[in-house]
Amino acid sequence: MFTLAPNIDLLFTEAGDSAADRVRAAAAAGFDAVEMWGPTGKDIAALRDALAETGVQLTAQLAEPRTQFMIPPKDHTLFYKGLDDGVEVARQLGCPRIVLGSGTGFGGRKRQDQLDELVEIFTKADAQIAGSGITLVLEAVNIRVDHPGALLDRTAEAAYIARGVGSPTFGILYDLYHSTVEGEDVTSELSQARDVIRYVQIADAPGRGEPGSGAIDWPARLAELRGSGYDGPIGLEYYPTTPTVESVQLIRSLAADA
Template sequence: MERRTFVKTALSASAALSVPLTGRAAQASISKAEPFKLKYAPHLGMFKHSAGEDPIDQIKFMADQGFRAFEDNSLSSRDVALQEKIGKTLADLNMEMGVFVGNWNVRRGDGLAKGDPEIRKAFVEELAASVDVAKRVNATWMTIVLGNRHHRLEPDYQTANIVETLKQASAVLEPHGLVMVLEPLNHLHNHPDVFLSKVPHGYLICKAVNSPSCKILFDMYHQQITEGNITQNIDMAYEEVGYFQIGDVPGRKEPTTGEMNYRHLFKHIHDKGYTGILGMEHGNFYPDKDGEARLIQAYREVDSFE
């Protein structure tokens, strides 16, 4: 579809959402859409202009638009009562819970590559505490960021330190059927000193840990920047990929706003038999309520593969 045609279509869709209503009243004015082929997972705030500020109303709006999953990086920091309410809402709507971040303190600390016993102990304890969070929302996956590399320690020693830590963490998660997904982050634009930046390195680590509770979070935004060749990397690493995330380049906004051919990528992932979740970890390219309608229309466009 040409950009001019897409914009015209998106504007028509946004007009359908321009009735000045809020919350569930706004949703009631829109007939429920057909479910998307793949399980794209929006996050809170993505549709606040259409659904209102209430988190539960936002999740209900997502379901009405055909989204079958939801993710929330900040879930661990939310009140227990809200976590339980989110879990009940997802169950009532037959939606799946995507990732939440399972290691808040370590994520902001020295990371795991150094092999510090105290950091390792804190990391495993935090993951153990995340088990209860996961149960409240029926989650399977939690994002793990390994932290920064250390310039005075050989990279292979750092990898070995991380493997040992993740083996201990996997032993905590395996009895509960939970999976930590390791996220390679781009070191060229957003995270210049990060230790894990490439999918092949994540693949090596997961192979060494050798646990169903340790997999890769394949964020296609980061990998387009770091190494490109997304389709082949999906194929090479697929048996260790537990979760995908989405974001176009440049800008980290919804598909069709950048250089990536997400219609091709989604078809490729679908054809491989992937039945998991694809987290929408990106911003909205266009502002306000009209922008939210354009975002939904963009996903309809890239989800239209045969």
């Protein structure tokens, strides 16, 4: 049985704008985990109290600010400062993962050079937060629909970077939606990246709605995910087309049997 973690920036919006109230709504719906985007704009003290009150685990949060690493003048000071700030928030909230992005690539440089530079950047980031108990997870995103211009759009390249960093506290976020939209073979990607996958997110495709709203074969995909050896939480990062409690019904049923 997989643990499902609804994204409180997208789901349980019926509870209002407060992240704390959305956590309570998720708990009332029977979830014991949630994820979120960045902490900016959230009442961290209230969110911490809601997590403690309900016993809900925050599984992942985004690194802020989102950085364009490859575009000159390539001053990464804000990224490293933001990472320290994010770790402090994560520790307050009991969150074990921070999600990293690659930023926009630079068209005047070879792709391999840019990937190798990301290895250097993230090796430094991993060393900077050593001992914090936080795992950094790097996400490849699709450039066909949602993130045109992003450098990292291939699971294999995210895995290359993770192996280059070579740390038990650095891995990849495998987003099944982004992978599918990019035309990747999910079975193959899960098999080849299984050693560095530290977190998983899902949405259906096309449309990025709830599982069941698109064309993905969810029983098959969850079976493949289980077969890859992954047994961690799954973030529900989708735009619901129905009220949240209705939108989660199919995936909750399937995850319970997977």
